[in-house]
Amino acid sequence: MSEQHKVYKPKAISGFPEWLPEYRAVELAWLDKIRAVFESYGFCNIETPSVEEIDALSAKAGETEKEIYTLTRLQADDGESKEARLALHFDLTVPMARYVAQHFGQLVFPFKRYQMQKSWRGERPQKGRYREFYQCDIDVVNIDELPIHFDAELPAVLFEAYQALGIPPVEIHISNRKILIGYLQGLGVADTAPLTRALDKLDKIGADGVLKVLADEGVSADVAQKALAFVQIKTPDSSFADKVRALGVQNELMEQGITELQFVTDNLKHLHGDKNAGGGMVANLGIIRGLDYYTGTVLEARFKENATHWPKGAPSLSIGGGGRYDDLAGSFINQKLPGVGLSIGLTRLFGLLMDQGKIAAGSKSPADVLVVLPDEARRAEASDTARTLRSRGFKVEMYHRDAKIKNQMAYAEKKGIAHVWFPPFKDGQPHEVKNMTTGEQKPADAAVWTP
């Protein structure tokens, strides 16, 4: 090796987070907890490839299209097109739609699946926004018609998942697109898109900001005021309906949406139980969501703003969301497949809490026990001891070389391994185990020992 070899200075790649072992351990535990909640409702798991054909992704991409990472080989084979055919998926909904269409004949409907994988988007990274991130999705897809039952079940699953993580209180904000669209139609608005885009920013730019944007868009002051009054409606129960009707607009689609949202809120009353104080569900007509394939229920999860749990001024970013779509797989198969689904932005959630210092580091090692190597001649005995403990379900690391005992102990200490096992140093001596927390050390038998 040359003394002056050139080193490639390691650096973080923006938007592609990675954690130290003690934090990755927490992230892994989260994935397990979320998975357990999903499965407790009978959702099955699938995993789809990281890549899809660009044509498949583009079918529903819309604005997202420019953020797609395409995949090409550095060295294309002769005759192989230089044009990319494959791309990394930017969410899990499109792959799921393709999957359902492709395996249509072999799936049982309503198809309830969960999927926890990374997705990629080539956006400018910033707080709470990454280019590579985990999403934990659940969706229910059915043929022709999907019962409203699921619109209420999914938010409940979502809420339970957040609870399982032991994070600050989360609120699930729910609305229904039909109410807003019907309301705007009732106001005589023909093209609703520009309005919804502006109204969606209420939380970010405030009421005055929204009015200003609407004025710039050429919306009349009367319509703007009425639209604003609508998106400011927020109730912890189904009483939102009276408030909507009090605004004086009559519309059939709107009434249909109200009925649906009432069903959902009525069936989520249990989220307000005492043990959930501080979090829960709220009917929030300001929830709109940008994706245009949502047609009914839309929902978003956010941390509840609360001085004791969440510092003032912290971002009230969405940490999960979803909704109902009439037909997502329509571009893949000649079947009507309505669905309702939602996604937990795990990396965003985890990253935000990391920034706030609210993730308590886990252990640097999963090991329960470090078996000391007294000296080279006793390696076999140490090895047998480790094996015995493992066979009993303990996670056991054996020290890797004949080093001073203080070094072996310091190693256990640094890795946070709770017990150090001492095989005999001389024939006839008993095994001993030391509890690194209490400092207590006593004779033990690997075949029967318990911490």
Add this chain to the structure above:
RNA sequence: GCGGUCGUAGCUCAGCGGUAGAGCGCUUGGUUGUGGUCCAAGAUGUCGCGGGUUCAAACCCCGUCGAUCGCCCCA
């Protein structure tokens, strides 16, 4: 894609014109089989990269790359 800020030891940063420092971390030692504390010694940097100004640049100027915060948009 567009704007603001910032790039000095593994990490957090000080130094702001005379050729590099602290704290933490790391390595070794404080004797015979035992960690966390303490003490002692030690290793570590083309001061992001390229050019310019100057007798002299980590420091001033220009460019570039990277990071970061915000806009658009979204989990």
